Amino acid sequence: MVRTRRTPLNDDQPATYAWQHVPGELAVAVMRLGHDTGINGAHEAHSHDFPGIAYFGAAGGVVRTGRQVRHVEAGDLFVIAPGDVMGSAHSDDLVGAHGWGVFFTADALGPDTPGAHLAWRTHPLLFPFVRGGATGALRLRVPQDQRDEWTARIEALHDELQQRREGYREAVSAHLVLLLVGVSRLAADVVGDLRENAEPLLAEVFDVIERRYPEPLSLREVAAAVSISPGHLTSTVRRRTGRTVQEWITERRMVQARRLLAVTELPVSDIGRQVGFPDAGYFARTFGKLHGMSPTSWRRANG
Template sequence: MTDMARAVRYRTGVPVYSYRTTPGVPPVSVLRMDAMHQTGDFRQHIHDFPVLIYIERAGELEVGVPPTPAADGDAYVVAAGAVIDPTRAAGLGAASALYFDPAALAGDGQASWRAHPLLFPFLHGIRGGLLRLHVPPDRQPAWTAAIAGIERELADRADGYQQAALAHLTLLLVDVARLATDVVGDLRRSNETMLAEVFDVIQRRFTEPLSLRDVAESVGLTPGHLTTVVRRRTGRTVVDWITEHRMIKARRLLAETDLPIGEIARRVGLPDAGYFTRVFRANNGVTPRDWRRAS
């Protein structure tokens, strides 16, 4: 598991990882999976953020449920919230896993990552949590170059390296969105409209007191049913997403303004400054003041 992810909770005994958002952590990281194989780091786990795996050389790799042989140029879109079992990665040739902070990709610091059009494929519900795509041969050198470009930017850390790394990643995600057109269309014709309504409510009202019941009433569902659907589709609860919106806004205000902590707390819907500080630290690993100093 990359150092850029941290286990934040467990679900039925399986660790759930979030992308680290502490200052100085780049918004995208690359894990060479053949190196992971050498260390024997194969455990079931869950990501609550997008992960993209690219197979440059498959070797004898088998992937999916049921396991099927991978091919050179395969790309696997890892569903957020799905239990991933990597034990079938024996015989791996050359493959890379791209981990990234979806909020950084959105750019404006406000929209939920699942509302980003390039990230919609990561909400698929395919068994085993892996959507298999195949990169055409004429695009495979570009994928290899883009991943190498991300690694180079992360190693050098020259001015603008984060933006450059995200630019490489964005080009890959454009390819993913194009390759996944049919799958995305199927999902849009299912229950995506309801999820869009849920996130619209959260986006409009997260700066005020907002509960699961409030969101459920707004979309005409019971809190229990809404929780089940959102968790199954995104790997997180409605309350998790309300908190995520608040934390994105809070981090931006801390970094870009000199507003007092109490005023920032009020602006993100948590008017009790002490409670805001506890929530911020639980989700970001540092206090708001420490985040501001580091930024």
Template sequence: MGRSSDSTPTLSRSVRTVRADGTPIYRWEQSPGVPPVRVVPLDPDCDTEHLPPDNRHAHDFWVLAYVERGGGAVGLDGRQVALRDGEVHAVAPGEVVAAESLAELTHARAWSVAFTPDAIPSLASISPLTWTHHPLLALFAADGRRALVPEADRPRWLALLADLAEELRHPDRLGAHDAVTATLTNLLVASARLAPSAPIAPDPLVSRVFDEIERTYATKVTAGDLARSLGYTPGHLTTVIRQRTGRTLLDWLTERRLTEARRLLRETDLPLSVISTRTGLTDPGYLVRRFKARYGTTPDRWRREW
């Protein structure tokens, strides 16, 4: 994403893993007390030193990019996409982004909104395995994953992006989290309304994997068990799922379990020992470790502050 000339927060990223072709997949780094959203203006001054030499990379999170001023082209999952004024692009997890020459983009200006869907309560309360089918994320499931914002609506897009950046600069300000959620929701609604009516056909293998996770996550099933039940070796299925979604098989299994743990923390007063059993997370200690690694806080503190 990069560095802007003002105090807009940068997206802290680290390489989760590297694909077989050498493409790094960057992971979301959650900061305690901060919504899982970042907005960064992309312009000639942005920082690209962290990218590989050919700028080829992927994410395990979601990115909505609005092109304020076009110029040049980027590669999105193997296709060349020209950057045109007023276009919005949805970059799904695992999709490979590449720019053969950053010099081609020196006249372009865009806004990158990176987020995890659980920044929005209506998405946080459902299985992450169904996120791609949610109406708010319609542009991410659309053929081409891009749309043109009508010229009359472009000032509103810029205002929403500026508002989102401003709220994220002051996460401790009264109502900041609610404002971030509302503004991000408005952006996703606006992008979804521009999405073509015909979505991309779901990946059959990913659908099978997600169905199996949904069926078994509450048990002590492992990623290896899931792979073997579907007729694959664990290493092969993990590699394929990572390439197609930006996350490994274990990542998705853990994400589903933690989503259920958050629901139980929010809606019940069950102790951690019961929650860990009901989510397949083995024991309270393991639940605490996984929860803190994912959300930057403990389950007990998250429950108190919800």
């Protein structure tokens, strides 16, 4: 299961669930989707700050995304972007359905991935997930002759995570990449339209963050770089991704900090400076607040 922390918003917005990174654990989770009597009808509407997919090999039940109730058909593939609102669930929503959910962060794709903020210009496999908001998850259809292959691929990913045999980390990463290649191919036409028409502002915002996160960077500076007001930028990015600009800046810095802690012996203060925190104490407090432990403890757990 995904370990998350809940971030309540105001009364007009659903809560956002953030991935709780656990030292030494891969940021990938696979779960079966079907009839769940444990859901009592009061399960709240919510969004995630991480991407995922929901794949159904057989018809049955409904999926609530945004303001829509969608009847599940065989081959349905829902691409759940950070910020996509999932509706309040009911215990009989997925009666008769047989599916899988796969959730992950960009960390799981390896050290060369440009951060969990989904900088899709440099990692095209993640582009289908750069949307989000009240419109709900993108719905694609897996062709009938490919459905058994999709099921087998997700089951193999699930088995690797459960059994943790030697080399399972590499196997998980490989299975996940193949899944995302499949998503990217199915979404090709939709993605082209989004790239050309729907999200040029997000593209610019994340490009600025990717280039400038190692240095001091504020909301006002990002807004100036994309030539809109800070207030408009805040509302737009929050609406489309479920996070603020400052939260995305911090997350990008934390992705790099985790990598440097795990694979280098640099002092914590040096790592903080490299990811945009000239004050070592502030870096340690921010890291601890988001991860539940100090940078030193994180390094020790991953040693």
